[in-house]
Amino acid sequence: MDKSYRDLFFAESQEYLRETNKALVQLEKNPNDDEAINTIFRLMHTLKGMAATMRYDDLADLAHALEDVFDGFRRKRLKLTSAVMDVIFESADAFATLTEQIKEDKGVSLKVTDYIKRIKNILPAGETISHQSLKKTSKGKVETGDEVDRLKKLVDKNNNLFSVEMVFNEACSMKGVRAFLVLNRAKDFGQIAGVTPSEDDLKNENFELNFKFVILTDKNEKFVTEELSRILEVDEAKVSVYDPEPSKGKKGANPMLKKIQSMRIPVERLDKIMNLMGELSIAKSRLVQIVQTKDHARLEETTHFLERLVASLQEEALKLRLLPVSFVLDNFPRLIRDLSKKIGKSVDLEISGSEIELDRIILDEVGDPLIHLIRNAIDHGIESPQERTRAGKNPKGKIAIDVSRQKGHIVVEVSDNGKGMDFEKILHQGQERGIISIDETSGIDSDKVLDVLTAPGFSTAKEITDVSGRGVGLDIVRNKLEVIGGRLELESQKGKGTTFILTLPLTLAIIKAMMVVMGKDIYAIPLMNIRETVKVSEDEIKPIKDAEVIRLRDEIIPIVRLGKELEIETTPSEDGQISVVIVEGRVKNMGLVVDKVIGEQDVVVKPLGSFVKKVKGVAGATILGDGRVVLILDIVNVK
Amino acid sequence: MEGKRVLIIDDALFMRNLIKDIVIKAGFEVCGEAANALEGVEQYRDLKPDLVTLDIVMPKMEEMDGITAVKQITGEDPAANIIIVSALAERRLVEESLTCGAKDFVVKPFTAEKLLEVIAKVLGEGTKES
Structure with missing residues (x-):
C-alpha cells in the first residue's frame, strides 16, 4: 500500500x-x-x-x-x-x-x-448481529483467499494472474457503484478474486478512493491497464504480476512517530498564500520593469509593497503550522474520567479556549506537561469526596483548563479547586533539603515555592508529596516548557485550590528577541525571558563573596558578565554606564551585562547544525537583514 | 461523435432540455425524447438510437419504471448504449441497472463536460467492440 x-x-x-x-x-x-x-x-x-x-x-x-x-x-x-x-x-x-x-x-x-x-x-x-456479521467477514476472507489460490493454480502460458489496484478520482461520485462497474468490466475479460475491501464494503462505499483485486486473464498487462484506465473517474489502474507475498510497504524511517506528522490545513489558508504569491509575482515583474527604467521613486514604492507582502506571507505561512489546542485537550475528558475513577474521586473538567491555535511542535511538546499537571491535580490536589464534604465543598471536584491569548503568547491555566498548597511547609522542606537558603524563606512567594517544587527529585519524594499536595515530575514539566521557550508559574491558596500557569510562545519558528551587542557581534536574547533592561554605573555593581550583584529597587540581582561567561571579547562603553538585561532564569533572576542594547526585533529561529548543537548557552541562530548571523542565547542554560 | 443519434428518457422537462442542449452543442442529433419509461422503450424500438440517457427514477407507467426499461431495452438489444442519469441517493438502482446491462452512469448534478465524457467513453467502447 x-x-x-x-x-x-x-x-x-x-x-x-x-x-x-x-x-x-x-x-x-x-x-x-x-x-x-x-x-x-x-x-x-x-x-x-x-x-x-x-x-x-x-x-x-x-x-x-x-x-x-x-x-x-x-x-x-x-x-x-x-x-x-x-x-x-x-x-x-x-x-x-x-x-x-x-x-x-x-x-x-x-x-x-x-x-x-x-x-x-x-x-x-x-x-446474533455481532456473531453473524463477524463470522461473515472472516468467512468471506477465507473464501477470497481460497479463490485467489484457485486462480493461482490456473496460471499457465495463456493465462496471467495480475494484482490490480484501482485509484479513483477524488471528485468521483458514487464511488461504490463506480467500483462495482470496474469489477463488472474486469469480469468481461477475466476471473476476479481477492477483492479488498470486500465487494460488500465497496458497494457500501466503505473505502477511500482505492481498492484492489486479483484477476486471471488471457490478456496482457498492457491491455488490462488500458482497459481499466479507460473507465470514467479512474485516476490510475496499477496492474502488476501477482506476487503471493507482497512486500509489506516500506518501513517508516522514523520509529518514534508519536508526533503530529501530517495535518489538515483549511483550504482558505492555502488560498490566502496563493493570493499573496500572486501579488508577489506582480511585485517581481514591477521590479524588473524598474530595473529597466531606473525609476527611483517607483523603486521605493515597490520595495514598501514588497515588504508588506513578505510580512503577510510570512504570517500566513506560519499559520499553516497552527493547530487548535483542542487537538490535545480533546483527549483529556477521557483521561480525567479514567484517573479519577481509578482512585475513587469525582472530578469535572471544564475547558475553555480550546479553539485557540498553537504551533504544532509546541502542541506536541505541551501535551505531556499538561497530563502531568492534571494527574497531579487529581492525585493530590482534589480531595476525596468525604474530605470535600467535610470542608463544606461540593463533593465533586473541578479541574479547569483555560487557554487564552496574551500579548503574543498563549497562556494555558490548569486549575483545580482542591486543597491547595501549604507554601510555608514547602519552603521549610526546601530549606531542610538545602534547595533554598534560610533568608530566602523570609518572604513567601510562589516563585520560590515553584523553585522548590521543581528542584530535581524534590517532588518525587514521597513524604514531600504528601505535604505539598503535588506529585511527580514537576521538574520535568518545567524543563519541557523551558525547552520550547515557555514558562511555568504557580498560584495556590490553601484550602481553595491551585493554578499552574503555562506561558507558551505562539510559534517556535519566529520569536521576539532583544538584540544586544557584545564585542563585535550581535546576539539575540528571547524577549520571553527578559524582565527589563537597566543601565547602571560600574560602582553599583557590588562584589559579594565570589559573585557580583546589583541592587534593583529592593531586589538583589546577581550579575553575569556575559562576555566572560561566553568567552567573548567585550568593549566597555564610553560613558561608564553599563547595560544590564534582567532575565528570569531557571532558579532566580539574573542581570546580564552586555556592551549595548540595540532593541527588539522579530527573528526567525534557525536550528544550529548537529555538529554545534550542544553548545552551552546557545539556543539557535538567526540571520539579519544584512546577512549577518546572530546567535540566539539560551538564557535558561547560560549559567 | 458527429451525427450520433441520442434518445433522452427523463420525466423532467428541465433535465431533458438540459441534456438536449448539451448533446446538440456537442454535435449530436437528438432523435427522440420520452417523458416516461414506457414511451422510452417504445421509442427505442422505433428509433434504434446510438445512445440513450435514462433517468433511473421515473414514475411507474403500466408496470414500467427505470429499471424495467433498462431490462427491456437491453433484452431486446444487448448492444444498447444506455447511460443512467441518477441522483446520489439511488446507488442501489444504479447498481442494478449496470448489472442489467447499462453501460455507465452520471450523477446529478453534472456538468456538460462530465456528461460528454461519459458519452464519449460509452460510444468509444461501442465502436471498438463492433
Whole structure:
C-alpha cells in the first residue's frame, strides 16, 4: 500500500479516535445521548472501512465489533450499563494501542480476539448481529483467499494472474457503484478474486478512493491497464504480476512517530498564500520593469509593497503550522474520567479556549506537561469526596483548563479547586533539603515555592508529596516548557485550590528577541525571558563573596558578565554606564551585562547544525537583514 | 461523435432540455425524447438510437419504471448504449441497472463536460467492440 495512504490512515484514525473518546465521555454522562451513539457508530463504521482498505484486519474486526455494539444501542436492543461502558472504553483503548503498534511497525502484541470476545459477551444472549456479521467477514476472507489460490493454480502460458489496484478520482461520485462497474468490466475479460475491501464494503462505499483485486486473464498487462484506465473517474489502474507475498510497504524511517506528522490545513489558508504569491509575482515583474527604467521613486514604492507582502506571507505561512489546542485537550475528558475513577474521586473538567491555535511542535511538546499537571491535580490536589464534604465543598471536584491569548503568547491555566498548597511547609522542606537558603524563606512567594517544587527529585519524594499536595515530575514539566521557550508559574491558596500557569510562545519558528551587542557581534536574547533592561554605573555593581550583584529597587540581582561567561571579547562603553538585561532564569533572576542594547526585533529561529548543537548557552541562530548571523542565547542554560 | 443519434428518457422537462442542449452543442442529433419509461422503450424500438440517457427514477407507467426499461431495452438489444442519469441517493438502482446491462452512469448534478465524457467513453467502447 502506498505510503501516503498509510500516513493518511494513521492521521485520520487518530482524529477519529479522538472524536470517539470525546463522544464516549459524553455518552457516559448521558447514556441516552443518541447523537453520541450515532457519532460513534459512524466513526467505527468509517474506521472499519479504512482499516480494511489498509488490510489491517485486526483493526477492522475490532472496529466492526464495536460498530455492532453501537448498532445495538441505536436499535435499543442493548442497554448501556457502566460495565458495558468499561468494556467499550477498554476496546477503544485497545484500538488506539493496536493502531500505534501497527504504525510503529515493531510487531503487534495486542490480542484483538480477547477484546472481540469480551465485546461479544456484552451483546445479550440470542443477539446474533455481532456473531453473524463477524463470522461473515472472516468467512468471506477465507473464501477470497481460497479463490485467489484457485486462480493461482490456473496460471499457465495463456493465462496471467495480475494484482490490480484501482485509484479513483477524488471528485468521483458514487464511488461504490463506480467500483462495482470496474469489477463488472474486469469480469468481461477475466476471473476476479481477492477483492479488498470486500465487494460488500465497496458497494457500501466503505473505502477511500482505492481498492484492489486479483484477476486471471488471457490478456496482457498492457491491455488490462488500458482497459481499466479507460473507465470514467479512474485516476490510475496499477496492474502488476501477482506476487503471493507482497512486500509489506516500506518501513517508516522514523520509529518514534508519536508526533503530529501530517495535518489538515483549511483550504482558505492555502488560498490566502496563493493570493499573496500572486501579488508577489506582480511585485517581481514591477521590479524588473524598474530595473529597466531606473525609476527611483517607483523603486521605493515597490520595495514598501514588497515588504508588506513578505510580512503577510510570512504570517500566513506560519499559520499553516497552527493547530487548535483542542487537538490535545480533546483527549483529556477521557483521561480525567479514567484517573479519577481509578482512585475513587469525582472530578469535572471544564475547558475553555480550546479553539485557540498553537504551533504544532509546541502542541506536541505541551501535551505531556499538561497530563502531568492534571494527574497531579487529581492525585493530590482534589480531595476525596468525604474530605470535600467535610470542608463544606461540593463533593465533586473541578479541574479547569483555560487557554487564552496574551500579548503574543498563549497562556494555558490548569486549575483545580482542591486543597491547595501549604507554601510555608514547602519552603521549610526546601530549606531542610538545602534547595533554598534560610533568608530566602523570609518572604513567601510562589516563585520560590515553584523553585522548590521543581528542584530535581524534590517532588518525587514521597513524604514531600504528601505535604505539598503535588506529585511527580514537576521538574520535568518545567524543563519541557523551558525547552520550547515557555514558562511555568504557580498560584495556590490553601484550602481553595491551585493554578499552574503555562506561558507558551505562539510559534517556535519566529520569536521576539532583544538584540544586544557584545564585542563585535550581535546576539539575540528571547524577549520571553527578559524582565527589563537597566543601565547602571560600574560602582553599583557590588562584589559579594565570589559573585557580583546589583541592587534593583529592593531586589538583589546577581550579575553575569556575559562576555566572560561566553568567552567573548567585550568593549566597555564610553560613558561608564553599563547595560544590564534582567532575565528570569531557571532558579532566580539574573542581570546580564552586555556592551549595548540595540532593541527588539522579530527573528526567525534557525536550528544550529548537529555538529554545534550542544553548545552551552546557545539556543539557535538567526540571520539579519544584512546577512549577518546572530546567535540566539539560551538564557535558561547560560549559567 | 458527429451525427450520433441520442434518445433522452427523463420525466423532467428541465433535465431533458438540459441534456438536449448539451448533446446538440456537442454535435449530436437528438432523435427522440420520452417523458416516461414506457414511451422510452417504445421509442427505442422505433428509433434504434446510438445512445440513450435514462433517468433511473421515473414514475411507474403500466408496470414500467427505470429499471424495467433498462431490462427491456437491453433484452431486446444487448448492444444498447444506455447511460443512467441518477441522483446520489439511488446507488442501489444504479447498481442494478449496470448489472442489467447499462453501460455507465452520471450523477446529478453534472456538468456538460462530465456528461460528454461519459458519452464519449460509452460510444468509444461501442465502436471498438463492433
